[in-house]
Amino acid sequence: MKRMEKYCLPECCDMRGMLSFMILWLLTKKPMHGQEIAEEIAKRRGIKPTPGTIYPALKDLSKRGLVKGEKEGKLIVYRLTGNGREGIEKACRYFCKAFGEIFKEYKES
Numbered sequence: 001m002k003r004m005e006k007y008c009l010p011e012c013c014d015m016r017g018m019l020s021f022m023i024l025w026l027l028t029k030k031p032m033h034g035q036e037i038a039e040e041i042a043k044r045r046g047i048k049p050t051p052g053t054i055y056p057a058l059k060d061l062s063k064r065g066l067v068k069g070e071k072e073g074k075l076i077v078y079r080l081t082g083n084g085r086e087g088i089e090k091a092c093r094y095f096c097k098a099f100g101e102i103f104k105e106y107k108e109s
Contacts, residue, residue: 019049019057021095024080024088027067033075034058 019041026032026040034054042048049057058078061067066084069076080088 019053020061021088021091023054023057023061023078024066024084024091027078027080027084028088031077031079033072033077037078 022041022044023037026037032040034051037058038049038051038054041054058067058069061084062069062078064083065081066087067078068081069078071077
């Protein structure tokens with residue numbers, strides 16, 4: 001992963017487990033190709049996933065039936081499937097329940 005200069009990631013927390021969640025969440029906004037997904041993740045995390053990170057994750061999500069990639073010109077554009085949309089909705093509810101109090105307290109401080 002390539003670090004972006006404007007962010008300083010906390011050393012105490014490992015954010016790698018959030019990649020699939022972030023991909024699915026981003027695809028709720030619009031269909032995207034792999035490089036576009038990587039750039040959007042970089043805007044939020046400060047680290048741009050390499051092709052060796054993003055494409056295996058997309059392949060896994062596709063294999064699990066959560067996203068579908070379709071060739072559009074030279075690019076493969078990924079979209080959520082019905083199962084992917086249902087999965088991200090459940091995941092968002094879970095994260096809000098699990099971490100909502102943390103975000104609320106941090107925002108108030």
